[in-house]
Amino acid sequence: GVYREDAFGAPVYSWQYVDQVYDFLLGIGIRPFVVFDFMPSALASGETTVYWEKANVTLPNSYEKWQNLIIAATEHFTLRYGREEVKKWYFEVWNEPDNAPFFSGTFEDYCKLYDVTARAVKAVCEDYRVGGPAISGNVEWVSVLIQYCSQNTVPLDFISAHSYSTKGFCEDGTHL
Numbered sequence: 001g002v003y004r005e006d007a008f009g010a011p012v013y014s015w016q017y018v019d020q021v022y023d024f025l026l027g028i029g030i031r032p033f034v035v036f037d038f039m040p041s042a043l044a045s046g047e048t049t050v051y052w053e054k055a056n057v058t059l060p061n062s063y064e065k066w067q068n069l070i071i072a073a074t075e076h077f078t079l080r081y082g083r084e085e086v087k088k089w090y091f092e093v094w095n096e097p098d099n100a101p102f103f104s105g106t107f108e109d110y111c112k113l114y115d116v117t118a119r120a121v122k123a124v125c126e127d128y129r130v131g132g133p134a135i136s137g138n139v140e141w142v143s144v145l146i147q148y149c150s151q152n153t154v155p156l157d158f159i160s161a162h163s164y165s166t167k168g169f170c171e172d173g174t175h176l
Helices: 016-027 063-081 107-124 140-152
Strands: 003-005 011-013 033-036 090-093 129-135 158-161
Touching: 011 063, 016 063, 033 063, 063 107, 090 107, 107 129, 107 140, 129 140, 140 158
Parallel strands: 033 090, 090 129, 129 158
Antiparallel strands: 003 011
């Protein structure tokens, strides 16, 4: 419900539900960890989804509109909660893009999405923290993302990853 377009293709933003969640979290002393993931239907380049709510995992059909959405969301948070509060938050670009069910693009696609998103957050405030890639196990993504950001002067304030407490098994039943 955050993003839709009017009959002329102009964006219409709605922060109602996000505000309710963030107001509650901040009210009980928890700071939001903002994750920019799952593509709004009106911005999606395809129809690949995950979960019962059919969360779209495709790239944006317009990086300009995606960038504008990220800027609008970040500006909204700044106006509603104040720059000093939002400086304490983390903005993560996507969730587990190395895990095919959650992201339909390649690593190169993720780099472009990360680049556009990180620059949009920093356009609102250079002091805001932005990072990723919230990998689910493909550790190669970390070093290559750091290299990409370094070579292209893309902001990267933190690296995120998920560690699962399960061990994989080989087909013969032995542990990986």
